[in-house]
Structures are given as structure tokens and as C-alpha cells.
Amino acid sequence: MENEAEKSPNGYEPKVVAFACQYCAYSAADLAGPTGLQYPANVRLVKLPCTGKLDVLYILDAFENGADAVFIAGCLDGNCHHVEGPLRAKRRLVLANKILNELGIGADRLGMYQMSGGESIRFVEAAREMTDRARQLGPSPLNQRKSAANE
Amino acid sequence: MIIAEQKTLEEIKQIVAGYNKLLVVGCGTCVTVCFAGGEKEVGILASELRMARQMDGQQLETVERTIQRQCEWEFVDQLKDAIEDCDAILSMGCGVGVQGLAERFPTKVVLPALNTKGMALTVQEGLWAERCAGCGNCVLDKFGGVCPIARCSKSLQNGPCGGSVNGKCEIDPEIDCGWQLVYDRMKAINMLDKLYEVQEIKDWSTARDGGPRRINREDLRL
Incomplete structure (x- = not known):
């Protein structure tokens, strides 16, 4: 059921893509339901085997295909099943941020959060924070251009 | 291996x-090994260019292909079916690759996406450093396996110069003095006495100074 508090006051609803590690953030998101926590329906989850699998191309694909914001949700430093996943993801975000700024989309549309598998509240906070940020920023410049071209 | 790095997005957009x-x-x-122009980088650059064009209110269609080597006809020929209806080819190979495609x-129209930087060693993940200048007449036997041509900023064969400070080169404190490396290596292999030999003026005609170089092996030609 949709919570009214999770909706934008001006009617604009952004698309937010979350790349979530299956060992932590994806489990945390899964646990949100049984614990009675809601996160915005704007968030589309993509399960990764580890945030170390994150590729800059995944992020670019998300924006190219209509995302207004993207966030990466991975394990806490030192708790990664594959040891260095979040460290590698953070390195890749450096390049992704640079590309998003060069394109004019803006690195502020990309975020990273870390949590354990039991911290569903942390995942919900991340989902709300990125959705709110996307609402404030408005549609991504790329989506704005696409809409203008279709009109 | 040959190392290269991508031109800026702005440059490539103009190209x-x-x-x-x-x-x-x-x-x-x-x-591919130096993460400049492999399959993954092709995907990223193509996506960047499509989005950049959309940001300008226009469309760009891309076809993405990665061949094993752009410097060998057998592999270059694999592109024949893909080039027909493309306006231009954007090569993410080194300068040899770009010219290979242009010749074939x-x-x-064949355009470069990379700047070729030289022949280098992978020192560690994400760091490549030049080790060979391709002078055409290898002198590594005289310097303990450390090349003064590639690693000394002045390519001195009778070094060091006065700009060596605490083992670093005067042009950049991040760059090792090539001659310090030569000395340390010769000392480690007990061959310091060989450094007393004065090297004669190098014949640079085997390098680029002699014009475009080629190797012709009659025994291998069909």
C-alpha cells in the first residue's frame, strides 16, 4: 500500500535506481517489509552479487534509460563477503562522478550508502534520502531533453 | 605493452x-590491459557520447565492437560487416590501431579516441610507467637492465646530471632519477666498475631520427 507521506507534494515522481549488494543492502531492503518499514516506490532495486561487481557502465545505463538518481548500497567497510567490494565501488564512483559532471547530469544524483544485512532502517533512510534529493533536483537534464524532444 | 589514455569527453565530442x-x-x-580502450571502455564511451548528444538535443547512434587487435588484418577484417552503414569509425586503439583501420x-573516416603514451610496465594497479623508448639499439646490457634512454629525462648515457636530488629527477620529485636506478642496480649485481666505461655518442639513426622504421623478415613472408 502506498503511503501518502512517501509522495512528492508537486506531483513529480523521480525514478531512483538502487544497486544493492545481495549480502547486505538487498537483505536489508527485503527485511523492511516484515519489520513494517516502507520506502518510496520510486526506488527500483538491482541486485548485485557484491558492490565490487559494480561497473561504471551500469550507472550510465541507468541514467541513459531514464533514472533521475542512482545509489549504491553496499556492506560496511570490513564486513564485505568478498573483502573489498565497497572499497572497489567507491573507487568506481570517482570515475562515474567525473563522467556525470562532464555530461551535465551532475554527480549529486549519485550516492553511496553502507549498511549491514539487518539494518533495514538504514536502507529505508537511504531510499528516502535519495528520492527526496531527486525530487528537489527535478528530472535529470537528460530526461528533460528527451521530454522536450518528444513534445 | 603500449599504454594510452582517453582524450577528454569534450575533445571526443568535437572530433x-x-x-x-x-x-x-x-x-x-x-x-584493454591499461583500461583505456577495451570492451568495457567502448561501452562507457559510447554511452557517454549518446547521452552527450542527447544533452545537445540531438541523436547519435552507436555500434560497439571490440576486436582482439586493431594492428592485424585478420582481426580488423572482422569489422567489415559493421562499417557499411556507419558514418565514421571511432577507434579506441593506440595510434597503430587507428592507422590500421584507416589503411584497411x-x-x-577513422577518428582517434585515445592519446598513445608509449611503452610501459604496469607498476601497480592503475599505474603504468614508461620503460622503453624504442631507440632501435638496445643498451640494457651496459646498464644492469635499467634503460637510461627511457628512464633518464635527458636520455643520458654518461650520467647522472647535476639535477639528481635524493634519487629523484629535477623535473618532477615523483620521478626516480634514471641514473640513480642504474647505479643502485649495478651496485647490487657487483658491476659498478662497468660504469667507468665512457659510452660513445649514440647513433640515433636507429630511432625515430632515421625515419619511419620497418622490419622485413624474408623468412616469414609468404
């Missing part, structure tokens, strides 16, 4: 301006 369907070609050897497809 491909006016072309609406691009064949973006990666190379699966050297530039003489009626097609």
Missing part, C-alpha cells in the same frame, strides 16, 4: 561532431 552513426571500436590487447578501410 565526432557531424557524424550521426558511429562505429566505436575497442582493441582487446594493450589498451580507405574510404571510411
Whole structure:
């Protein structure tokens, strides 16, 4: 059921893509339901085997295909099943941020959060924070251009 | 291996301006290893260019292909089916690769996406450093396996110069003094006495100074 508090006051609803590690953030998101926590329906989850699998191309694909914001949700430093996943993801975000700024989309549309598998509240906070940020920023410049071209 | 790095997005945007369907070609050897022009980089650059064009209110169509080597006809020929309806080819190979494509497809526009930087060693993840200058007459036997041509900023064969400070080169404190490296290596292998030999003026005609170089092996030609 949709919570009214999770909706934008001006009617604009952004698309937010979350790349979530299956060992932590994806489990945390899964646990949100049984614990009675809601996160915005704007968030589309993509399960990764580890945030170390994150590729800059995944992020670019998300924006190219209509995302207004993207966030990466991975394990806490030192708790990664594959040891260095979040460290590698953070390195890749450096390049992704640079590309998003060069394109004019803006690195502020990309975020990273870390949590354990039991911290569903942390995942919900991340989902709300990125959705709110996307609402404030408005549609991504790329989506704005696409809409203008279709009109 | 050959190392290269991508030109800036702004430069590449200008280079491909006016072309609406691009064949973006990666190379699966050297530039894949140095993360400049492999299959992954082709995907990223193609996506960047499509989005950049959309940001300008226009469309760009891309075809992405990566061949094992852009410097060998057997692999280059694999692109024949893909080039027909493309306006231009954007090569993510080194300078050799770009010219390989241009030679094989003489009626097609071939554009470079990379700047070729030289022949280098992978020192650690994400760091490559030049080790060979391709002078055409290897002198590594005289300097303990450390090349003064490639690693001394002045390519001195009778070094060091006065700019060596605490083992670093005067042009950049991040760069090791090539002659310090030569000395340390010769000392480690008990061959310091060989450094007393004065090297004669190098004949640079075997390097680029002698014009474009080629190797012709009659025993291998068909």
C-alpha cells in the first residue's frame, strides 16, 4: 500500500535506481517489509552479487534509460563477503562522478550508502534520502531533453 | 605493452561532431590491459557520447565492437560487416590501431579516441610507467637492465646530471632519477666498475631520427 507521506507534494515522481549488494543492502531492503518499514516506490532495486561487481557502465545505463538518481548500497567497510567490494565501488564512483559532471547530469544524483544485512532502517533512510534529493533536483537534464524532444 | 589514455569527453565530442552513426571500436590487447580502450571502455564511451548528444538535443547512434587487435588484418577484417552503414569509425586503439583501420578501410573516416603514451610496465594497479623508448639499439646490457634512454629525462648515457636530488629527477620529485636506478642496480649485481666505461655518442639513426622504421623478415613472408 502506498503511503501518502512517501509522495512528492508537486506531483513529480523521480525514478531512483538502487544497486544493492545481495549480502547486505538487498537483505536489508527485503527485511523492511516484515519489520513494517516502507520506502518510496520510486526506488527500483538491482541486485548485485557484491558492490565490487559494480561497473561504471551500469550507472550510465541507468541514467541513459531514464533514472533521475542512482545509489549504491553496499556492506560496511570490513564486513564485505568478498573483502573489498565497497572499497572497489567507491573507487568506481570517482570515475562515474567525473563522467556525470562532464555530461551535465551532475554527480549529486549519485550516492553511496553502507549498511549491514539487518539494518533495514538504514536502507529505508537511504531510499528516502535519495528520492527526496531527486525530487528537489527535478528530472535529470537528460530526461528533460528527451521530454522536450518528444513534445 | 603500449599504454594510452582517453582524450577528454569534450575533445571526443568535437572530433565526432557531424557524424550521426558511429562505429566505436575497442582493441582487446594493450589498451584493454591499461583500461583505456577495451570492451568495457567502448561501452562507457559510447554511452557517454549518446547521452552527450542527447544533452545537445540531438541523436547519435552507436555500434560497439571490440576486436582482439586493431594492428592485424585478420582481426580488423572482422569489422567489415559493421562499417557499411556507419558514418565514421571511432577507434579506441593506440595510434597503430587507428592507422590500421584507416589503411584497411580507405574510404571510411577513422577518428582517434585515445592519446598513445608509449611503452610501459604496469607498476601497480592503475599505474603504468614508461620503460622503453624504442631507440632501435638496445643498451640494457651496459646498464644492469635499467634503460637510461627511457628512464633518464635527458636520455643520458654518461650520467647522472647535476639535477639528481635524493634519487629523484629535477623535473618532477615523483620521478626516480634514471641514473640513480642504474647505479643502485649495478651496485647490487657487483658491476659498478662497468660504469667507468665512457659510452660513445649514440647513433640515433636507429630511432625515430632515421625515419619511419620497418622490419622485413624474408623468412616469414609468404
